[in-house]
Amino acid sequence: EAEVAQSPRYKITEKSQAVAFWCDPISGHATLYWYRQILGQGPELLVQFQDESVVDDSQLPKDRFSAERLKGVDSTLKIQPAELGDSAMYLCASSPGGGSTDTQYFGPGTRLTVL
Amino acid sequence: AQSVAQPEDQVNVAEGNPLTVKCTYSVSGNPYLFWYVQYPNRGLQFLLKYITGDNLVKGSYGFEAEFNKSQTSFHLKKPSALVSDSALYFCAVRAPSGNTPLVFGKGTRLSVIA
Numbered sequence: 001e002a003e004v005a006q007s008p009r010y011k012i013t014e015k016s017q018a019v020a021f022w023c024d025p026i027s028g029h030a031t032l033y034w035y036r037q038i039l040g041q042g043p044e045l046l047v048q049f050q051d052e053s054v055v056d057d058s059q060l061p062k063d064r065f066s067a068e069r070l071k072g073v074d075s076t077l078k079i080q081p082a083e084l085g086d087s088a089m090y091l092c093a094s095s096p097g098g099g100s101t102d103t104q105y106f107g108p109g110t111r112l113t114v115l
Numbered sequence: 116a117q118s119v120a121q122p123e124d125q126v127n128v129a130e131g132n133p134l135t136v137k138c139t140y141s142v143s144g145n146p147y148l149f150w151y152v153q154y155p156n157r158g159l160q161f162l163l164k165y166i167t168g169d170n171l172v173k174g175s176y177g178f179e180a181e182f183n184k185s186q187t188s189f190h191l192k193k194p195s196a197l198v199s200d201s202a203l204y205f206c207a208v209r210a211p212s213g214n215t216p217l218v219f220g221k222g223t224r225l226s227v228i229a
Contacts, residue, residue, distance in 0.1 A: 004158070042119075042205050042219030043159070055214055091158055100147050100209045101166045104217060106158035 002026045004107035006092050012113045018080035021110045025073070025094030031055075033104060034067055034077050037089040049075060050098045082114045117142035117210050119220035127226045128196045136191040136223045138206030148189040149207040149217065150180055159205060165189060176200070196227045 005024040013019050025032050031050055035043035046065065048056040051072040060067065064083070069075040079086055089109045095102040118141045128134045140146055147166055151159040163174025170182045180191045189206060207219045 006158075040221070042207070042221050044219070045216040048214075048216070056216065093159075098214065100211055100215065101164075103149070103161050103164060105161065106151075108158045109156075111156065 004092055004094050004105055006090075006107035006110055008110055009108060010111045010113075012115065013082050014115050015084055016081040018078065019082050019112065020076055020078045021090050021092075021112075023075045023077070023092030023107060025075075025092070026105055029094035029096055029105075030072075031095045031098040031102070032069055032075050033093040033095075034075070035091040035093065037091055037109070039088070043091055046077070048098070055098060079112075082112075084114050087112055087114045117146070117208050117215065117218050119206050119208050119218055121204075121206055121220035121223045123223050124221075125224045125226065127228060130198055130227050130229050131195050134193050134196040134200070134225065134227070136204050136206075136225060138189045138191065138220060139187050140189060140206070140208040141187065142208050142210050144211045146189075147209040147211060148180075148182065149209070150174065150178070150189075150191050151205045151207065151219075153203040153205065153222070162191070162204075196225075198227050198229050201225055201227045 034046045037043040046060045047067045049069040067077045091109045093104040093106045095104045120139045149164045150162040153159050163172050165172045165182045173179045203222045205222045209217045
């Protein structure tokens, strides 16, 4: 069964450092999502891509976060500089299209700890 | 804006007993509703969804959910719980119009005791 791949699985960094996370969606899925899940909370959408275009980045803290999906396949989420409050699980998901009825399939996540 | 409430942080049930994990939602128009399960240090796994049609939706691992429009609820159920069902369960809702995000509840931790 095809899965969403993410790396690294765990990342520990010091505040003010830069970090980057990588996601490879299920093959053929046009839509890619990045979520942030704070401990004890549900995931919250950071950014949505349709192919290589950003569809929704309204909740992305653009002063420090950036995301790209240059060839419309895999994607990178970057934080620079990292802050203590960025400690969370970062989840990537993909779906065949971007429709509201589409099921989103999630990767295993990257657990970020900022010291 | 749409929202989801999962009123119970924790649900405990004995193995073999039926289980229910509650979810209520708020959205303009007819909702699209989803249930996901999360095991420790893992991503979310899709269980089932309601889009339209029959109010009782059957999903993976013997789970089902009932859509109740008048009560704006979408409770997750299973007739006989297994210890391996112990995990964190998330309800999510998406509005039918426009490119609105999938909004998750805070999650309910299910503990099935042998």
